[in-house]
Amino acid sequence: MKSLVDFEKVIKKDKIDSVLVQKNNTVIFEYFRNNKMKEKQHKIYSVTKSVLSALIGIAIDKGYIENVNTPIYNYFPEIKNDKEKQEITIKHLLTMTSGLHWPGNSGMIPSKNWVDFVLQQDMDHPPGKEMVYSCGSSQLLSAILQKSTGVSIETFAKKHLFIPLGITDYKWNRDAQGIAIGGFGLTIKSADMLKIGSLYLQNGVWKTKQIVPSHWVEESTTPKVKIDDHYSYGYHWWNITFDNQIGRIYSAIGREGQYIIVAPEDQLVTVITSSFKEDSRRPLQYFAEYLLERK
Template sequence: MKRLNAATLTSELAQLDLASCLMSKRGQLIFEFDKTGHKAAEIARINSCTKSVLSALLCIAMDQGHLPDLSTPMSAFFPVARGSDLHSITLLHLLTMTSGMNWTEFGGQNSFPRMTKSPHWVNFVLEQPLSDPPGARMVYNSGGSQLLAAILASAAGMSVASFAERYLFGPMGIEEYTWERDPQGIHTGGFGLSLRPIDMLKFGQLYEQKGRWANQQLITQELVTRSTQPAIIAEAPRRGYYGWHWWADAYPDPGEGNEATQSFTYFNAYGFGGQAIYVIPSLEIVVVLTCEPRKKNQIPLQVFRRFIAPKLAEGTMSFE
């Protein structure tokens, strides 16, 4: 059985424009690549990985009874939607990005940039018409994430960040972070959170441990499983499936790799610019990748599947 030496992986990652790569197994750090020696300890924008943190907070709110069943129409929180085409959009549709709204994140309508330039982000999203029946297909939509952040703040009776500090960040010892807000003071649901890579790893470990941290069950195992399992096929050209603000996929694809390669499923958070958290439950491994924000034109694509997943699938790993 092949064994991977840490130096081999470090050498390969050093050729890429990565800021850091952290890997843990059963909650223990087993590999660290830090290009400058201090990136892992500095907070940086995690971009759309924020969506997966929001998913965790929504699951906690569900566990605590703050949120109704996900089949509840979002109009329960936004009465203006009751008399529009949006009345049939449920909380689950927002979580799985199947709201059916006529939305093009970037390019085309540039819905996301237009939302962030508007004076009222929630109202901007609620003004969008439908282009598909809710639930029919996935269309990436950070506007739906902002609606969910507003719903969480309303249901919990506190800001999104305060809820996170009390029920997620605090228990996990995550103290250093920043979180942007919209013009109404609602924390951004689809982006805008900054964390240290080491704390991104903690967040992935929470999910690898099925919602348990230390001696406390922060999220029930049921909701950890439900939120990360495939719910709908991903919108092209993205690969895999989408869950509750988590991506889900498998390695290898049919015909990829060789007969000796073991296969595994994984779920991950992904943010623009190459920020990512991968959780491989069957291997009890979490991988965090971060990239320099100033090198967006040199983002190394598919780092996990090209450089890390093949080595994980080869067998036992040695980092001595």
Template sequence: MNVEEIVKQYTKKKVNAFLVVQDGKIIKEYYKKAEDAIQLHKINSITKSITAALIGIAIDKGYILNIETPLNHFFPTLPENKRSLTLYHLLTMTTGEKWEEFGNGSGVRFPSFFVKSKNWTQYVLKRPLLECPGIKMNYNSGSSHLLSALLQNITGMSTRQFAQQSLFAPLGITQYEWEQDPQGVYIGGFSMKMKTKDMLKIGRLFLQNGNWEGRQIISSDWIRQSTIPHFKTYEHIGSYGFHWWVLDRKKFDVPMDMYFAMGYGGQYIIVVPELNLTAAISSCMPRSGLIPLRIFIDNLKQ
């Protein structure tokens, strides 16, 4: 991997931080400004990948039976015509609901229609179906928010409290911000801020199959399920796992298999198992957020 060439190109872009760990050691730590090392950066939709990880932990702890659990188990008011929906459909964003957020893959549309609603959870639950569930992935922050809402319903604590207890504290993540919806549910799909070095810890946890310093934080089976391609999605991005994007050399023009969490504006947690490598990127590139990923991939060596 040509790390120096990546940094050279990142310095010409609005990339604020770029950290790489390989074989358990930091091999690059780049910050555009000194304060970027301690800055809480908006991670945007990387929040989704963290929320999904919390679902895996909840299953490990017995709060949830499995991914085939029907959604009406968590939301009794779910409309009758949506009773076939399961947790799996939320995790893979294949609910079949009417939801325009990614513009058919050509551009991002912030879901203001959802955010402006009085009750975010009920808004998502009542969205009409356009197609059968489990057929097609359609990017949907509403699905991610339902994951957070159901966590609060079943654990007896807020999603933030559950995350702090089960994920952040074990990883030594102490400083972060997380917004709530009008009903007090922590937003499952976006709105979190975190240091880049703590984003890197999330990636390292996944690379290490859920193990952190000898403690199994998330089951290895959940890591595997989350990071394999369940659905082919948008050609210019990758396939989709459980709220993680997946690139494999068989389907995409990449030098080696990898998976990543992605947030609007160029936020990334990238895992390359073949290199035993994890990277974290914080950027401010709202109209060209895929560029940091492309630069990274172009400088991977077989």
């Protein structure tokens, strides 16, 4: 790990809004671009997906959902007559391997019913064969969570995740049908992002209480689909491989440079919020250069 003084000098010159670094359960570095950033609810974009993954794990543990191999037609009977779509499971949605065509958010967002829009897409591949990163898959998971629990995701999250972690200042936007936006709908403070990262570092335990099942933390953050030599995907969590790194690293990653980065072997959790319209991976480069232990 390089000097944190040098790290601060670099990020002050860039479009970094906030950074929190926790090592061995102690915050060793804190940076906010201005006073407003400390209390701001940051739009965390696709970091939302990783929070959704945690809620799916909690729902399975509590018996609302049987398991990840449950076919999604159990929740969407309108696809029962489509043999290919009958093969799609919750696991396929979590790993972005449903096979459903994805025209992008620019296709889904203007549609009147987001869930129907996703389900009506053609099948490009058999389920499980190809990964296509899709906020549509996350929206289906959000709908499944709401259908299975009988309450809104915000209500479920508040009871089973947010209140136990002491998270009170957040907003989870919804689609026109009142379903929480699973792919990018959450706004939350940097300090609360750190709590989520810390929870995962501690295998789902917070203040001696098991919030997320430990086996789910392990399963959801373990690589399921390899993207390239540096990235692979679990259940709505990314795995990242840097040159000469020690141990594994997994991360929640959002557009414009939003990150919760967990390095279990280093006992390190890093939260970064940014405003990068381009080159949103630059905060990850700063993490690798200034915070990551190398061989």
